[in-house]
Amino acid sequence: MARKIPMAVPDLSGNELRYASEAVASNWISSTGDFLNRFENEFAEACNCDYALGTSSGTTALHLAVSALGLGPGDEVIVPSLTYIATANAVTYCGATPVFVDVDPNTWCLDPTKIEAAITNQTRGILPVHLLGHPADMDPIVNLAVTHGLWIVEDAAEAIFARYKGRLCGSLGNAAAFSFFGNKVLTSGEGGAVSLNDPLLQKRMSMLRGQGMDPNRRYHFPIVGFNYRMTNVAAAILCGQLERRHEMLARRQEIVELYSRELVAIPGIILREDASWATPSPWLACCLVHREQFGCDRDQLAEALRDHGIDSRPLFEPLHQLPPYRQAARERGTRLPVTDRLAGAGLMLPTYPQLTDDDVRAICDCIHETGRVNRGRRQQTSRQHRRAA
Numbered sequence: 001m002a003r004k005i006p007m008a009v010p011d012l013s014g015n016e017l018r019y020a021s022e023a024v025a026s027n028w029i030s031s032t033g034d035f036l037n038r039f040e041n042e043f044a045e046a047c048n049c050d051y052a053l054g055t056s057s058g059t060t061a062l063h064l065a066v067s068a069l070g071l072g073p074g075d076e077v078i079v080p081s082l083t084y085i086a087t088a089n090a091v092t093y094c095g096a097t098p099v100f101v102d103v104d105p106n107t108w109c110l111d112p113t114k115i116e117a118a119i120t121n122q123t124r125g126i127l128p129v130h131l132l133g134h135p136a137d138m139d140p141i142v143n144l145a146v147t148h149g150l151w152i153v154e155d156a157a158e159a160i161f162a163r164y165k166g167r168l169c170g171s172l173g174n175a176a177a178f179s180f181f182g183n184k185v186l187t188s189g190e191g192g193a194v195s196l197n198d199p200l201l202q203k204r205m206s207m208l209r210g211q212g213m214d215p216n217r218r219y220h221f222p223i224v225g226f227n228y229r230m231t232n233v234a235a236a237i238l239c240g241q242l243e244r245r246h247e248m249l250a251r252r253q254e255i256v257e258l259y260s261r262e263l264v265a266i267p268g269i270i271l272r273e274d275a276s277w278a279t280p281s282p283w284l285a286c287c288l289v290h291r292e293q294f295g296c297d298r299d300q301l302a303e304a305l306r307d308h309g310i311d312s313r314p315l316f317e318p319l320h321q322l323p324p325y326r327q328a329a330r331e332r333g334t335r336l337p338v339t340d341r342l343a344g345a346g347l348m349l350p351t352y353p354q355l356t357d358d359d360v361r362a363i364c365d366c367i368h369e370t371g372r373v374n375r376g377r378r379q380q381t382s383r384q385h386r387r388a389a
């Protein structure tokens with residue numbers, strides 16, 4: 001067996017170590033410092049937003065955003081079920097209820113035509129997720145939000161620098177949350193950010209992020225806040241990442257395109273097509289496994305890959321079926337057929353800049369071979385059945 005291929009490896013080969021060492025050497029290792037200011041300014045600019053606030057994670061970025069928008073007990077927020085659980089948890093932390101809406105079969109993101117039926121008097125906002133780097137169809141979502149007086153928080157954790165009709169994800173709603181977890185396009189190990197344009201909302205978020213402290217009066221706390229601050233060390237690493245963002249994204253893009261070219265020829269392997277208006281962020285390659293046409297199901301394929309030292313992940317288990325959310329979803333009569341179908345068939349594949357073209361080809365060959373062998377086996381058994389009958 002050749003070497004192991006993991007799902008994700010951070011690329012820290014630029015100035016990351018130098019900047020982190022500088023932060024340590026300067027003793028500015030807590031949540032103030034030059035790297036923090038630099039990171040927040042550069043990231044805001046890169047997202048085409050007036051402000052960015054560094055946070056301790058993508059999850060705390062989401063919670064900070066919805067809290068600053070005033071989300072509270074009894075409120076409802078429209079969210080997709082096909083996402084990482086942090087999207088819905090941020091709503092739950094506020095004592096509010098995530099209301100799950102199905103995704104579009106083409107974009108795999110919130111289906112704008114299904115949102116209106118889920119809006120009630122309690123609905124306060126919409127939380128679209130740009131899933132696996134592909135933007136949600138935002139124009140109709142923004143129209144619905146305007147019509148019904150709702151806010152929008154984008155979950156852009158997987159869509160750093162993706163574009164919708166030429167506009168950057170993260171600049172399309174009232175606020176957006178990003179994640180810099182170890183497997184994301186930019187990383188500081190743990191970390192996150194909120195991007196936004198409203199100066200009053202920025203002030204409120206900044207206060208909530210720092211325990212609710214009055215910015216003009218130290219140790220005076222007019223409200224209950226959180227400690228969701230980013231450290232200067234994490235910001236230093238991110239400054240190094242931002243310097244190399246174009247080359248890192250370009251290499252990821254090549255990898256995702258090579259996957260597409262290799263996988264498209266395999267029977268029963270289906271790829272999401274980019275919408276004409278989308279410039280996705282090349283986060284993770286993902287394919288759907290059609291059990292009948294391919295020869296085995298997604299989980300069996302993942303096992304075959306694992307036997308060859310290749311890591312993979314099933315697409316997210318739908319949130320409306322997970323223990324914290326399934327009871328309430330059932331009581332609401334939630335039915336999300338597109339989400340269920342995609343979640344049962346989706347497989348995410350290793351994607352990171354250091355992956356070589358040969359690695360990608362080896363992964364695709366392994367998928368090809370697994371399908372071929374299993375289809376052969378099936379034909380044999382059906383022939384045996386026919387003979388027996």
Ligand SMILES: *Cc1c(COP(=O)(O)O)cnc(C)c1O
Nearest residue numbers: 057058059084086157158179181
């Ligand atoms: C990664 C991710 C987050 C945030 O994750 P953290 O681990 O808290 O940084 C939120 N939403 C989605 C869709 C994600 O993929």
